[in-house]
Every structure is written in structure tokens, then in C-alpha cells.
Amino acid sequence: QKEVEQNSGPLSVPEGAIASLNCTYSDRGSQSFFWYRQYSGKSPELIMSIYSNGDKEDGRFTAQLNKASQYVSLLIRDSQPSDSATYLCAVRVGNFNKFYFGSGTKLNVKP
């Protein structure tokens, strides 16, 4: 079992819709959770971090964390074609050094 699981997609949504990206993790001791966006040929860009159960909103992005279900999600409201990218879920486990990344979900936003 992988430490962090994501559906590879592609997830296709029309422009203006809500994109919902999901991630599950295996280690209940996980402390911190992150969403990165990676455009093709570029390095990952941090877009959200979340540490407590519930929702955290930043502009069009909302991260949701449910530690009991070991589940993290990212909602993108009013999706734009410029949101088309691969979204990576990352989890910090135990020591500060230990990050696990999911395989990423490719999002396509169609005009």
C-alpha cells in the first residue's frame, strides 16, 4: 500500500465548474498536509497547507482534511483553463524530514 494515494485522472471539468481532487493517506500519525500544483515541465508550486480537521479556504481553493477517514481533498471553485495541471498531495509523517507525495491527479479545465 502506498503512503499517499491519488486518482491519476485525468479529471476533466468545464470552465467555471468546481474541480474536486482527492487524496488518502495510510499513516495515522501524519501531521501536515499539502497540495502542490505542477505544470508540465515545471517544478511543484505549493498552493495550500492544512494541519487541522475541517476546511481551509484561500481564494478559489479550499482544502479539506478528515483525519479520522485519513482523507484530504482540494476544491477549486470557478475553475479556469490556467488551472489545468497535475495536483500533488503531500503528507508529512512523523519527523520533519519525512514527506510522501502522491502520484498526482491531472486536471484538465476545458474552455
Place this chain on the structure above:
Amino acid sequence: SAVISQKPSRDICQRGTSLTIQCQVDSQVTMMFWYRQQPGQSLTLIATANQGSEATYESGFVIDKFPISRPNLTFSTLTVSNMSPEDSSIYLCSAPGGGQRPVDEQFFGPGTRLTVL
């Protein structure tokens, strides 16, 4: 967030040679991290580079193959030694953002795209 630069941005190397990748951060950080991203794959942590001590390597990565230096709080190098085509990958360094940001938020450099022939 921290500004992180890497050199070279890309290189094409011959089998059996070595390449050293440099990573520079615009602020002092205690830890820097080196990742590998193979084609179409996610990121895998190679090692953590601590200033003033030996790097800590993850399972599957060894110092002889990936020696790391960390001479000061803003700079690190990763060497990919005795390269084979299987080492063709993107190599990324990362560091905490610093300032008011949570210490465990990591930011990435632009990456080094390595092709081994």
C-alpha cells in the same frame, strides 16, 4: 517564500560520468532536501542535507551514488555518480519557506532535467 535556484537547468550526459547539481537558497535554512522525479512519476525524497553534518539518505539511495554537500546555510550540491540511463530524471531541491511561514512548508527549485545516454 524562499527563492531557490538550481544549476544546471538541464544536461545530457554520457553513461559512467558524474554530474553535480547546485542549489542556492536566498535565505538561511537549516535543512535542504533533494528529490527525484522520474518521467511521469511523483517525487521521491533522496536525502535531507543538514548544514554541518552528514546528509540523511532515504531507503534505496546511498551516499556513494548520490553524494551531497552542504557547506553553508544557503547552498547544497547533489552529485549523481557513475550515471546510467536509469538516472535520467528531474532532480529537485527544496527548502522551507522561512519568515512567518510554517517551518514544514517546502518550496522547490526549478529542477535539473538530466538525460543519460
